[in-house]
Amino acid sequence: MNLSDKVINRLTLYYSILLGWRAENITSAQIAALLRIDASQVRKDIKMLDNVGVCKVGYPAAALKKSIEQTLGVGKAKEAFIVGAGNLGTALAKYDNFAPYGLNVLALFDNDPLKAGRIINGKEVFDISRLSDLTRRLKVQIAILTVPREFAQSVADLLAASGIKYIWNFSPSILQVPDDVRVWNENLVGNFLQFTINHKD
Amino acid sequence: MNLSDKVINRLTLYYSILLGWRAENITSAQIAALLRIDASQVRKDIKMLDNVGVCKVGYPAAALKKSIEQTLGVGKAKEAFIVGAGNLGTALAKYDNFAPYGLNVLALFDNDPLKAGRIINGKEVFDISRLSDLTRRLKVQIAILTVPREFAQSVADLLAASGIKYIWNFSPSILQVPDDVRVWNENLVGNFLQFTINHKD
DNA sequence: AATATATAGTGAAATAAATCACAATATAGA
DNA sequence: TCTATATTGTGATTTATTTCACTATATATT
Numbered sequence: 001m002n003l004s005d006k007v008i009n010r011l012t013l014y015y016s017i018l019l020g021w022r023a024e025n026i027t028s029a030q031i032a033a034l035l036r037i038d039a040s041q042v043r044k045d046i047k048m049l050d051n052v053g054v055c056k057v058g059y060p061a062a063a064l065k066k067s068i069e070q071t072l073g074v075g076k077a078k079e080a081f082i083v084g085a086g087n088l089g090t091a092l093a094k095y096d097n098f099a100p101y102g103l104n105v106l107a108l109f110d111n112d113p114l115k116a117g118r119i120i121n122g123k124e125v126f127d128i129s130r131l132s133d134l135t136r137r138l139k140v141q142i143a144i145l146t147v148p149r150e151f152a153q154s155v156a157d158l159l160a161a162s163g164i165k166y167i168w169n170f171s172p173s174i175l176q177v178p179d180d181v182r183v184w185n186e187n188l189v190g191n192f193l194q195f196t197i198n199h200k201d
Numbered sequence: 202m203n204l205s206d207k208v209i210n211r212l213t214l215y216y217s218i219l220l221g222w223r224a225e226n227i228t229s230a231q232i233a234a235l236l237r238i239d240a241s242q243v244r245k246d247i248k249m250l251d252n253v254g255v256c257k258v259g260y261p262a263a264a265l266k267k268s269i270e271q272t273l274g275v276g277k278a279k280e281a282f283i284v285g286a287g288n289l290g291t292a293l294a295k296y297d298n299f300a301p302y303g304l305n306v307l308a309l310f311d312n313d314p315l316k317a318g319r320i321i322n323g324k325e326v327f328d329i330s331r332l333s334d335l336t337r338r339l340k341v342q343i344a345i346l347t348v349p350r351e352f353a354q355s356v357a358d359l360l361a362a363s364g365i366k367y368i369w370n371f372s373p374s375i376l377q378v379p380d381d382v383r384v385w386n387e388n389l390v391g392n393f394l395q396f397t398i399n400h401k402d
Numbered sequence: 403a404a405t406a407t408a409t410a411g412t413g414a415a416a417t418a419a420a421t422c423a424c425a426a427t428a429t430a431g432a
Numbered sequence: 433t434c435t436a437t438a439t440t441g442t443g444a445t446t447t448a449t450t451t452c453a454c455t456a457t458a459t460a461t462t
Contacts, residue, residue, distance in 0.1 A: 005395045006419075012391035017375050020350075027439065034375050038421060043440065055428040056438045072394050091292035097350075097373045101390045142397070149221075149298075168393060172298045174218050174235050184396035188387070189302045190213035192369060193273050194206045195385035196343070207449075228409065239451060244410060256458040257408045 003071070007045055010037070011068050014045070018065040027058030076102050079140050080168075083155055084147035085110035085118070085125045088170055092144060094121045106138060111151075128155075132162040141165040149173045156183075204272070208246055211238070212269050215246070219266040228259030277303050280341050281369075284356055285348035286311035286319070286326045289371055293345060295322045307341060312352075329356075333363040342366040350374045357384075 003011075013035055018026070028046070032039035046059060049067045053059040069075060082089045085108040092098075093105055108125045110116065116127040126134065134140070143164045147155050152171040159167055160181045167183045169175055175183050204212075214236055219227070229247070233240035247260060250268045254260040270276060283290045286309040293299075294306055309326045311317065317328040327335065335341070344365045348356050353372040360368055361382045368384045370376055376384050 003398065004418080005399060008395045008398055009388060009391045012388055012394060013375060013386065016373055020374065029439080034377065039439095040422075040442085041420065044420095044442080047441070053440050055426085055440055057429070058439070073398065078397060087292040087295040091288040094288040095389075097390060098393075101394065103390070103393060166397060168396065172217055173221065174214065176235065182396065184392065185214065186389070186392060187210060187213055188296075189298060189304070190210045191385065191387060192299075192304060193213060193302065194209045195369065195383065196279060196367060197204065197209055197274065205448080230409080240409095241412085241452075242450065245412080245450095248411070254410050256410055256456080258459070259409070 001048065001071075003048065007048065008072070010035075010041075010045055011049075011072060014042070015065065015068045015072065015074075018061055018068070021061050021065075024061060025054070025058040026061045026064065028053070030058070072101070074101050077104055078102050078142060079104050079106050079138070080142035080144055081106060081131070081135065081140055081164075082108040082123075082144045082146060083110075083128070083131070083159065084108075084145060084151075084171075085112075085115050085120065086146060086148075089144070089146035090120055092146065092170075093123055103142075105144070106140060107134065128158075131158060135159075135162040135164060142168065144168045144170065145175075146170045204249065208249065209273070211236075211242075211246055212250075212273060215243070216266065216269045216273070216275075219262055219269070222262050222266075225262060226255070226259040227262045227265065229254070231259070273302070275302050278305055279303050279343060280305050280307050280339070281343035281345055282307060282332070282336065282341055282365075283309040283324075283345045283347060284311075284329070284332070284360065285309075285346060285352075285372075286313075286316050286321065287347060287349075290345070290347035291321055293347065293371075294324055304343075306345070307339060308335065329359070332359060336360075336363040336365060343369065345369045345371065346376075347371045 014031055017031060017034055028039040028042040031042045049071050051059060051064055051067050080103060082093055082105055089108055093108055105123055107123050108120060109128045109131050110125055111128045115125045118125045141164060143159045145152060145155060145167050149171050152173040153175060156167060156175040156177055160177050165181055167181060168186060169183050170186045177183055215232055218232060218235055229240040229243040232243045250272050252260060252265055252268050281304060283294055283306055290309055294309055306324055308324050309321060310329045310332050311326055312329045316326045319326045342365060344360045346353060346356060346368050350372050353374040354376060357368060357376040357378055361378050366382055368382060369387060370384050371387045378384055
């Protein structure tokens with residue numbers, strides 16, 4: 001099954017709805033109304049996961065939730081380091097909504113010697129010099145990059161050299177990395193501007 | 202000019218590149234290589250903003266940067282409140298990358314009486330009971346919602362009743378709001394999953 | 403000044419995504 | 433049991449987006 005980014009994004013939204021859903025069944029129209037999208041799109045997305053609905057009743061909520069969980073790999077451990085223990089890094093280390101989706105932050109790294117040794121939400125902050133060694137030993141593949149713009153590229157170089165394969169980039173800079181490293185730019189400002197510029201409805 | 206979300210998102214990425222660009226000119230191929238997208242797409246995006254390039258040379262970087270700034274409304278003040286002064290709200294209040302894009306956080310709100318009166322990065326934290334009054338008096342239209350899931354809907358109701366028109370929702374819940382209120386779900390987990398599930402290249 | 407070339411610009415084609423329209427059907431209710 | 437109907441499932445259509453392929457041209461080079 002090959003799910004596009006758009007489908008995956010919608011599935012997580014369906015999942016959010018299901019997390020708070022109390023009734024036994026849910027219809028495509030109900031989901032669509034909450035998200036202000038087309039109901040047939042909801043049905044097609046759900047059908048991709050081989051769920052079946054019941055006419056006049058909708059989809060069994062529990063089964064649908066489970067199906068989305070499996071598809072998204074919720075619960076499948078994905079271990080990550082946070083690199084940059086500033087405000088954003090700290091907030092993400094404390095953010096309690098990652099764990100339910102299987103994203104497990106093991107530790108943080110920072111170049112400020114004063115921060116080394118601190119414990120944030122049960123996760124230790126290490127000096128950045130320890131990054132390569134720990135990445136290799138723990139076989140961590142994911143780095144959440146929350147350093148300031150001016151350090152982002154050099155830290156990305158270090159990450160790539162250390163064997164990190166996925167960089168979730170919260171810094172507002174474009175990273176150049178080897179071909180085997182994937183970068184996701186979490187373009188917060190871009191998202192915000194989309195939303196304020198394109199207020200078409 | 203009607204820019205799609207996709208175009209706006211790419212423009213912010215081009216802008217990120219230009220912020221760190223030192224040469225006088227930049228070519229569509231250079232931008233495309235950094236973002237790993239098609240160069241003709243870059244050219245079409247840039248052309249939409251009525252920029253002209255020079256054959257064999259590319260686009261003048263300074264003029265292009267200015268043009269994107271104007272299109273995105275960078276610098277045009279957009280005042281916002283952060284609602285929820287927890288870790289994420291605090292991190293966003295301290296995040297220094299919003300200001301250059303014109304997003305100006307005026308204050309924070311929280312329901313914890315212990316937090317009221319604190320100053321975070323020069324912004325005061327108010328009790329949530331002050332929200333309606335201050336929203337109206339300061340004519341603030343944008344709320345950045347960073348409360349836990351269980352409070353998100355009731356706070357959204359309050360925001361809508363207070364006259365907020367845009368809710369940038371960082372909480373992992375789907376909000377039901379009146380038609381004149383726009384919600385942008387900053388689906389962090391969804392973005393993350395896209396990136397780890399769809400590692401196709 | 404002439405020429406080769408890198409690059410912008412762009413219509414056409416291909417691909418992807420969303421929406422529409424409606425047939426099929428299981429269920430609720432009479 | 434029968435009937436009306438809400439809902440799923442889906443092919444067809446439309447719309448949006450990306451990629452391709454090529455032309456035009458300004459510049460660097462000889």
